[in-house]
Amino acid sequence: MRAASQASLTAAAERFETLWQQVGADAAQLGAQVLAVADVVRANGQLRRALTDPAAPGEAKAALVTTLLGSSTDGRVVDLLAGVVRSRWSHESDLAEALEQLGREAVLAGAEAEGVLDTVEEDLFRTQRFLVAQRDVREALVARVTNAAAREELIRQLFGPAVHPLTLMLLERITHQIDRAGSVSAVGALADAAAQRRSRTVAVVTSSTPLTREQEDRLRSGLARAYGRQVQLNITVDPSVLGGMRVQVGPDVIDGTVSARVADARRRLAG
Structure with missing residues (x-):
């Protein structure tokens, strides 16, 4: 991310962290809502442009978020997301990436509050080592004919029975980074985030x-x-x-x- 987007993400992360600390283990479920919004923003170019348009008033963009999410999203999350779109974003794609990071941190905060952050971190490390050793799985995950839904299903079949549910929630999200970073790097980034969560x-x-x-x-x-x-x-x-x-x-x-x-x-x- 360029400087403006990074500054906006940093400020948003601080505001969201306050909420995660307040809600404890429920942070993971609220994070799932943030991740759902990230998916919508990622899939809708017109919406991305509307929410990141530097010429549009911040209040108008915040109102758009509030209208779109309505009662389907926790009001506290809606308020915070409204603040996110008021901020400046260097590129429209940065908004979806920021929401992805904010949602991921929420899941990790929930794991921490639940006392299973160690388990999630270990799950991620073992998954990364598995992918390093299994070339056929890596190739299946990046195959051009494999869409995001098929990738998520493959991840659920491979890892669902062996990892904590919060780990699986995180692993399902690597489908958005695989084409750019590869599965090993994508899982490694999650493991690093879990470690950083514990300082x-x-x-x-x-x-x-x-x-x-x-x-x-x-x-x-x-x-x-x-x-x-x-x-x-x-x-x-x-x-x-x-x-x-x-x-x-x-x-x-x-x-x-x-x-x-x-x-x-x-x-x-x-x-």
Whole structure:
């Protein structure tokens, strides 16, 4: 997002967060209403343009939202959404993206209030690792002949029985990001959002053997000092790395595996 849209999203997120804190676990259901509005805005170009037109008065746009949503949406959500469309948006597509993020945060806030945020975060991590390993599933999700409804049904069939209902609610939303980001990245973004909800950073650790509790504690402490916040370790054991470990925190990668050192040595010899 450009600066104006990002500023509007930041301001909206602060207002919505107040409501999520007030309603506790009900935030997830209110978030579902926000996500439903995001779908409507995403699918209707004329509506998007009307709600983001910089020449239109803010009150007129707010009135349009109130009229459209009527009694189908919680009044508190309607009031907040009216404030969202009063704000300035750099591009019409930014509005749907902002609503998607606001709805996602509501689901995570509901999970936090319900005491299952840890479970949702772990579900998302396991789902991401599954997608990394299952190329046929990734291809099915991005196939041009697969529409959004079919993608959501596939996600429900694959993950519905194995994850928390709030996790499934989030996973169904990746159908809107898959074409742009890919399924692995889309789920990874959800996992990062869950971690950020707990003010923690996710470190994806790949090791040739299971780490001892002492090793985990040392790694967690070192990363916490480096990043200035708590760090959640998501550890995968992969014998193919031969030895050592690979640590990825967002875009930062520390690869101390034997396989990486061997590959580097081969490149040096070949070059």
